[in-house]
Amino acid sequence: MKETAIFAGGCFWCMVAPFDQMKGIEKVISGYTGGHVENPTYEEVLTKTTGHTEAVEITFDPDLISYEELVDIYWNQTDPTDAMGQFQDRGDNYRPVIFVKDGKQRKIAEASKQRLVESKMYSKPIVTQIQPVAPFYPAEDTHQDFYKKNPVRYQAEQNERQSYQLNKGAELK
Numbered sequence: 805m806k807e808t809a810i811f812a813g814g815c816f817w818c819m820v821a822p823f824d825q826m827k828g829i830e831k832v833i834s835g836y837t838g839g840h841v842e843n844p845t846y847e848e849v850l851t852k853t854t855g856h857t858e859a860v861e862i863t864f865d866p867d868l869i870s871y872e873e874l875v876d877i878y879w880n881q882t883d884p885t886d887a888m889g890q891f892q893d894r895g896d897n898y899r900p901v902i903f904v905k906d907g908k909q910r911k912i913a914e915a916s917k918q919r920l921v922e923s924k925m926y927s928k929p930i931v932t933q934i935q936p937v938a939p940f941y942p943a944e945d946t947h948q949d950f951y952k953k954n955p956v957r958y959q960a961e962q963n964e965r966q967s968y969q970l971n972k973g974a975e976l977k
Contacts, residue, residue: 810903812859813882828868885928900932
């Protein structure tokens, strides 16, 4: 039986590829969640007035990849110390959130977050939120599989992320 996971961690364009290429992942959909407007558009979310954050919804086979493994991949794609955006993406619509669908996912996400805190990998507090799943609205087709459809733009986004990470590297222990 397939399961789903929803993660927010900056621009959804950059969140798809790391999950999409893993064995056991059926699909990764870019979209919006956590807001108060039904069926928001990309332009509406960018106004920062809908309450949504860009996120990915991952459909996976738990016999091939566990939710815990997905959470571990997630931590490696985000800056868990930055509550108001990710890398060059600034604003509440880029906040880092693990959206959990049930108690099992919550327990796994909280334990993983606690391990990250205890690792002392970061000199700043881990601020990634763990929240209940909210309605998820798929983004427009132009935003799906962005890294495949727009490889040059995707690489530019990745380069900006890496540059940001290097400049912020002093905050890592």
